[in-house]
Amino acid sequence: MIKNYKHIIWDWNGTILNDVDLCVELINELLKEHNLKTVTKDEYKSIFTIPVKNYYAALGFDFEKESFEVVGKKWMDGYEQRKFECKVYPGVVEVMEKIKNLGIGQSILSAYSQHTLDEMSAHFGLTKYFSHIVGLDNIYAASKLHLGQQLIKKLGNGKGETLMIGDTEHDFEVAAEMGADCVLLSGGHYDKKRLEKLGVTVLDSIRGLL
Ligand SMILES: [Mg+2]
Incomplete structure (x- = not known):
């Protein structure tokens, strides 16, 4: 073909x-920080979407309290530090x-x-x-x-x-x-x-x- x-x-x-496992770990760290329910890998794969802002909202992040730009930046800082763990x-x-x-x-x-x-x-x-x-x-x-x-x-x-x-x-x-x-x-x-x-x-x- x-x-x-x-x-x-x-x-x-x-x-x-x-980078799926890393993304699950990173989002769970953020969810814990925000006192939100963490996700399993299967749950993650049933929720994740692009634009990622919609996915954060589905996980329960409240952008009235903290803007998506701030939360998204925190996630990306963690990803940048660990991205070479991925294969x-x-x-x-x-x-x-x-x-x-x-x-x-x-x-x-x-x-x-x-x-x-x-x-x-x-x-x-x-x-x-x-x-x-x-x-x-x-x-x-x-x-x-x-x-x-x-x-x-x-x-x-x-x-x-x-x-x-x-x-x-x-x-x-x-x-x-x-x-x-x-x-x-x-x-x-x-x-x-x-x-x-x-x-x-x-x-x-x-x-x-x-
Ligand atoms: Mg992709």
Whole structure:
């Protein structure tokens, strides 16, 4: 199936980088600090969403008491300190290598901050696979739709020539807006049932793509 595409666009968090456990730990620290109920990993995967502000609200954070900017910054400070504890999912490099050998282009499109994205893809030795690494200029993970639209314009690809690989409903929505096909992975920040409801191909492992 991969062979039919000119370009593959990868999401970063929960698709390339397995940061799910770290995200659960960090949000639970914040929830405890705010005397709110903590979540299990399964609960997290049933609640997490982008824009992340909506997910914080669903967990019970009251932005009247403390702004989302303050809470979100606290979370991100913790993430920045510990982000290198995370690993790339098994099979990811193998799949990137295979796509490269097929002569198909690859990019990253993420709602994560550009600076950290550049730093981390270099850390894991992945930069060489990508023609474009596109992230947000801030830490608040609102939407990457506008970035996706800019990227697809740069690539000059028509409908069905691009495949987006992601792990959230937001990836699915962005792919649809870009005229890209979409495959979602259940090992990331959304549970499988939520992804299957979208009516797209859902894989348990990136290796399933080959
Ligand atoms: Mg993701």
